Amino acid sequence: MHLNFNAQLMTIDQLDPAGTYTYADYLQWTFEERLEIIKGKIFKMSPAPARRHQKISFQISNGIYNYLKGKSCEAYTAPFDVRLTPLKRNAKPDQVYTVVQPDISVICDLDKLDDQGCIGAPELIIEILSPGNSKKEMKDKFEVYQENGVKEYWLVDSTEKAIFVYVLNESGIFIGLKPLIDEEIVTSSVLPGFEMLVGEIFAE
Structure with a gap:
């Protein structure tokens, strides 16, 4: 109701x-x-993210911003409203039942951007896990990102210092790739040529 x-x-x-x-x-x-x-x-949402959370977000977003120079995609960090709805850009505010603020969003279809943020699925969403994230929130976000066609979803675990990458397949289902740690390189299917050393993301 x-x-x-x-x-x-x-x-x-x-x-x-x-x-x-x-x-x-x-x-x-x-x-x-x-x-x-x-x-x-x-x-x-949790109170203001802890310093470590913010540092990890900065490391990743800085790498993405540098990669995107001269390219058509744009990246945004929280707070940045992403409205997800099957109706896409034609949806009125009272028809949108999901509004999230991912830690990092990359949008390549710039028609999805307006003064309020993004309406429709970003190509890439990155969430950094915090102690305040509930299991239900994590499950619901995973499902809603998958249902709305987010092409790639990263879960960044600051405690385990690991990155879990999920890529949407042709059937609209997230496929989990091998967890990435330490000296491994994280790449992106939606950002060709992008590379980042995992260890640098979690460096103190």
């Missing part, structure tokens, strides 16, 4: 965890805390 009393809301705690929300609701919220909506359900 769609709840339409946002004007009266002052804190996140006033939201109904069992309610169903859309991007139209999201646009009206003025909480300091950050939220994501996955298939209509709200997920509280």
Whole structure:
């Protein structure tokens, strides 16, 4: 059920965890805390990422930004709204039930970009795992990225210092590649020629 009393809301705690929300609701919220909506359900985001999380994000995004110089794709780091919907660009705010803020998003179809962020699936999404990530959040994000056609999805595990890469096959299913660690090189099927040494990403 769609709840339409946002004007009266002052804190996140006033939201109904069992309610169903859309991007139209999201646009009206003025909480300091950050939220994501996955298939209509709200997920509280962790407080400001820890220093290590931010450093890893910077290392990866810096490598991607350097690679993208002179190319048509663009990369964005959180906070950056990605609206996922089967209706794609024609969707109205009250028709969008998933709004996420991936740590890093790479978009090559620039028609998907607007002043609010991205509507439709980025070609590449990178998420850096934090202690605050719930198993349900991880599972739901994996599923929604797959369902909406994200071509490549990286899960970066800062604790294990490993990168797990999933590539969408022709059937629309994520195929997991061999985990990458230490002196191995991470590449990307959607960014031909991109290479980064895994050890450099996790360097202290």
